[in-house]
Amino acid sequence: MKTRPRLVTSIPFWVLVVASLAAIAGGLAIVLNGINAMEQVLNDPNATVVQVYVGQSWVVVGAAVLGAGAIGIVAVLALAAATALTHRPDVAIETIDWSSDDETVDENSTPIAPFAPATTATPLAVEDADVETPSTATAPPQAAAAARHDEPRLDAGDDATRR
Numbered sequence: 001m002k003t004r005p006r007l008v009t010s011i012p013f014w015v016l017v018v019a020s021l022a023a024i025a026g027g028l029a030i031v032l033n034g035i036n037a038m039e040q041v042l043n044d045p046n047a048t049v050v051q052v053y054v055g056q057s058w059v060v061v062g063a064a065v066l067g068a069g070a071i072g073i074v075a076v077l078a079l080a081a082a083t084a085l086t087h088r089p090d091v092a093i094e095t096i097d098w099s100s101d102d103e104t105v106d107e108n109s110t111p112i113a114p115f116a117p118a119t120t121a122t123p124l125a126v127e128d129a130d131v132e133t134p135s136t137a138t139a140p141p142q143a144a145a146a147a148r149h150d151e152p153r154l155d156a157g158d159d160a161t162r163r
Helices: 011-042 047-084 142-147
Strands: none
Touching: 011 047
């Protein structure tokens, strides 16, 4: 029986947790840095338009990263709740006695058939399923005409359709 690993030992779960927390921290740093830069530039009378509006773009980027981290944390919490609510069946684990030299076969097991060498079979004659004539028959007249269709021909000049 194949069972799922526990959530605490699941590597993808912890990657999601760490990536979500890193996204939240990075997004928060970008947002706070952008707001701080905008406050300083807006209070400066010599600020240029580029200095004012670039801070807004950085705040939007930081907010998107922060939102992605928040969605990741919500996914982690939902996954943890779903794992806690599902029932895990008990699995019996059989221990192996490696020090035992007993190599007997169970009485209930099926017997193994003795080895039998392969016999020589007659070769199969395989033909196409949609062809009803044997491969040794001559080609029909339509096939011969189709084969002559691509042959090069000399122009005799008596073609009435070209006049």
